[in-house]
Amino acid sequence: MIEVLxxxxxxxxxxxxxxGITIPTIIALVRVILENQYILCDKKVYQQIQGSGFxxxxxxxxxxxxxxxxxxxxxxxxxxxxxxFVKSLDEIFFTWNESEERLSNILNTMNRHxxxxxxxxxxxxxxxxxxxxxxxxxxNLTLQVAHNxxxxxxxxxxxxxxxxxxxxxxFRIALIPxxxxxxxxxxxxxxxxxxxxxxxxxxxVIDFIISKFLSFLEEFNxxxxxxxxxxxx
Numbered sequence: 001m002i003e004v005l006x007x008x009x010x011x012x013x014x015x016x017x018x019x020g021i022t023i024p025t026i027i028a029l030v031r032v033i034l035e036n037q038y039i040l041c042d043k044k045v046y047q048q049i050q051g052s053g054f055x056x057x058x059x060x061x062x063x064x065x066x067x068x069x070x071x072x073x074x075x076x077x078x079x080x081x082x083x084x085f086v087k088s089l090d091e092i093f094f095t096w097n098e099s100e101e102r103l104s105n106i107l108n109t110m111n112r113h114x115x116x117x118x119x120x121x122x123x124x125x126x127x128x129x130x131x132x133x134x135x136x137x138x139x140n141l142t143l144q145v146a147h148n149x150x151x152x153x154x155x156x157x158x159x160x161x162x163x164x165x166x167x168x169x170x171f172r173i174a175l176i177p178x179x180x181x182x183x184x185x186x187x188x189x190x191x192x193x194x195x196x197x198x199x200x201x202x203x204x205v206i207d208f209i210i211s212k213f214l215s216f217l218e219e220f221n222x223x224x225x226x227x228x229x230x231x232x233x
Contacts, residue, residue: 001062002031005128008065063090066206070114077106084141086129093129095141131177143181145191171199171212172219179220 009023010016016023020073038050054060067090085094096103100123111117125136126162133146174195182188192213198208 001034001066002027004066004069005030005062008068025046030058030062032084051143060089066114066117070117072109073110088130091130093134094129096123096138132181144179145177169197171209172216175213176218 006023006027009026009198013023031049034052037052037180039046039053040179051061059062067087071087071092074094075085078096081097083095083097088179103123105118107121111119127134130147133144135142175192176196178191180189196206196209200206
């Protein structure tokens, strides 16, 4: 990991420093942190000699740099083939229109250079990526908000364990993924109706739902969309 970080810094720092701190100093500081990590378990302190804490800001940066080099050749291949590539933290989504064998050979070659990366691959015409369901239909990709099949269909998003007074921003939170996924007004309306049913199921009055929706439209200057009897048009 240190070698990868060092390579990245020398490649991308024009002045070979950040705010007056030179690359050798940065490497030395990172090494001190990685070699002095401790965890508390069952009232005992242990030194972590491999890896790093998942929620550490430094770990996130180092992981992104490591993934940058791991995916570099893959991104070049996908770009030359006009494929789609998306990355969020350690999760990658990309399209592929050749054989699985060809893809497997590419990934195996990449892993020989970076053997510490453990990958779980899902290949399908219908997958969930983060909070989005992506479906391939006749050469087109369609998006919709993903729903966990293990959760009751009308459960409020992120609603577990929250007190009711904290739900005042929840309708907005639920609308954001819908706006991102649905470019067709009809599809968005169907999703909006599902959200309304979810909130009604949890005993929120219709006036609350309508007021939050109108506030949402005003926030994003979308006043041309109207609401009639709970339906958007």
